[in-house]
Amino acid sequence: MNFLNDIGVQLDEVTCLAIAELLQSPSMGEFTREEWKRGMAGARCDTIPLITEHAKKLRERIPREPELFRRVYRYTFPLSRMQGQRNLQFEIAADQWNLFFTPDHGGVAWNTETTPWLDWWIEFLEGRGKKPVNKDLWEQVEVFMRKSLEDEEMKWWSPDGAWPGALDDFVAYVQAKRGKGSEMEVE
């Protein structure tokens, strides 16, 4: 914790997870000496100011570089899991999504003109009974997010596609919700 403070990184921002990814932290706030050394050497950081500087850069890069974003995002799944569990509890997953998919904490905004994707997604999962999130779904949500930002009409989606069932259902949910919205406009 002190370390994070020292390098000017908040706990509730994506950069924090990026640092964890950089140092291959096995779980929250834990680092192994080996990985620490390797990670720091890889980033050419050996003093606190240098790390601070690197963290700052990361903060700027994350929303801009989808690949880095994806790496950090995917790393977060094993990082956030409870000890001995395969899947991510819904509450934790929702928190992390709120982190990653809003700009306030250094993430990417998952919103488009017509659709508050993130809110609907959380709402949708709550409606389904807050089931734990498995690794595949976790990873595919990020892919889905990118796709939906590209084309919010979801022309890329097809029922025979490879999306996890939960996302298929979500598409139907979004379409139903939109349908209602447009009907209201018509009225």
Next chain:
Amino acid sequence: MLNLDGGIDMKAYMGLYTAVHNFCTSQKAVSTGQGLQQGQRGGVSPPTVGSSTTQYGLGLTWMQAHLLGEELYKLLGEYLSRHLSDVFDKSQTHTEEGLLGFYIREWERYTTAAKYVNHIFKYLNRHWVKREIDEGKKNVYDVYTLHLVRWKDDFFENVHEKVMDAVLSLIEKQRNGETIEQSQIKSIVDSFVSLGLDENDSSKSTLDVYRKYFQDPFIDATKVYYENESRQFVAENSVVEYMKKAEARLDEEKARVGLYLHPDVTKGLTDTCLAVLVTAHSTLLRDEFQVLLDNERQEDLARMYRLLSRIKDGLDPLRTTFENHVRRAGLAAVEKVATDGENFEPKLYVDALLQVHTRYQNLVDDAFNGESEFVRSLDNACREFVNRNRICKTSSSKSPELLAKYTDSLLKKGSKSAEESELEEMLVQIMTVFKYIEDKDVFQKFYSKNLAKRLVHVSSVSDDAETSMISKLKEACGFEYTNKLQRMFQDMQISKDLNNNYKDWQDKVLDDDDRKRMADAHFQILGTGFWPLNAPTTPFLAPPEIVKTAERFQKFYFDKHNGRKLTWLWQLCKGEIKANYIKNAKVPYTFQVSTYQMGILLLFNETDTLTYSEIEKATTLTNEILDPNLSILLKAKVLIANPEGAKPEPSTAFTLNYNFKNKKVKVNLNIQIKSEQKVEADDTHKTIEEDRKLLLQSAIVRIMKSRKKMKHVQLVQEVIQQVKSRFPPKIPDIKKNIEALMEKDYIERMDGDEISYIA
């Protein structure tokens, strides 16, 4: 040859031949430069050919030697032209049939003469003509061909139109039903064919002239004729009549070719007739198709099939109509069955399906020639109405369930047992419906349940019928599908042997005292994995008489097979007990009972009256089992309730009825309980869901194991391929199971929708 025709005497022929020869050889002398110019005055005396009196006069003049051959050739040509213009003049006086007669006469005379002239001029042919042709000169032909060329250019070109008009009007007369001189047309055709010469090689003939001057006008005329006729006929007659007419006309035209036309015309003529008679009216015909189907006019349907099958894409719209029609028929038949509510006999339903199938199968065979495309339409339609009809609306597995039930009713011993051969036929019919069933796994589940019951209760009609049915299923679905069914049969056989061994063992081990108290028993050992049977749902304290017997068998069995586990399926056991307590019967009654009922009744060996709780305690049966069994005993008046008429409930007491009476000595009390049946069916449906999940997952793993990496879409497709012989999988279900396997780390998702296998 000359003798044969006997037209020209040898001397004249020799003279002519020599004249031609001398004429040509004199040219040779010049060319060799001997200066000796031999005079040849070419007076060719008129050849008399056959009865004809044609005169060929060839005035040959003294000429430069190297031109002599050409001179002779040219003069012959000119002579022919003169002759032909005469012929043409004469032809002007003839018309119609007369013209045909004239043409044929002249043609015959001319060609016969040409043959002779050709002989006479053979020397010319061999030398001068040959050399000219070898040098590549066009328009030089051997003498016979020269005749034909002249005929064509000087006569034929002028008269062919008139001749053809005559021919066509003759044919039209025949089409109108008049009798005509067919040989005339035949001769004309032959003549036209002969005139076809290959420009490049005069020794070969082509059909060009014939095609251009005969075939084309003939086909045009045919077209016009039938256009008019069919238009008129359709306007005045029904479509059915028209089809008859069209068919007759097509046959007629086909025969016409054989009678007097050149075979080359066949295709063009047929195509034209089909175009005019069938294609032009195809919409009209097709519109009639539904009507004919509705009225089951098999013959007319066959006729329509024959007609439309001959034109391109003629049948496609019919297939769609047919498919829809069969589907509607099937749905209607099912609808009829369903009007009586849910409780219809499975037989009724299966029969309805079969009836529709048989009717249209026959139609396809008889009227549509068993054509594979129509068979496919029939199959499509049947698959539709077998799997999606009113009865299946609640659950798509209703069809296989009913079919399995019907099969059971056939294979189970009963009052309505069919004859062996009849039974076999019915099994074949079942397979017909089975072929269309999509949820084959459902059928399998119900079938194996029923088979298990038939085997355990020894109620099969015959082993042969059972084996026959299983081999049919195996043939249709493969070894895996019937594997368990076959294992069940094996178990029965093994059990039989085992019981024999057990008897031998008993004879050795038991003393007389034991034997007296022993219940006579038959045991069946059923492999857990193969039989669709579950352990009893209720605890049961078997009566001591049975327990002893069971324990003894168990001891025997474990000696034989160490380490095996036996579970007693009490719910399937049954037995007979003798009611010695009933005094008014001469022969003691025998009760056929289930083991549970036996457990209850044997309690009354100690006392005459027992309370509900006493029975409950002694047997440890749950209420769900105990109550209905007590009800049966009450209803049969084996037991009497106290207070009278009370239901089996904790406050009731039961007394043995010493005044029991029944017409039969053997009383069957082992009746299946309704609620049990229902539960069983529900259970079966539940296990089907589970099994499908496993089937899908094992298919996915199998595919991924061999492919290692695969696109998601492809994987889904392949799973469908593998599984569809059992049931039609839904894509969301496949996806769900892919996800489930991901979670179990059998497979993982790579980038770009690729799935990879984790070893």
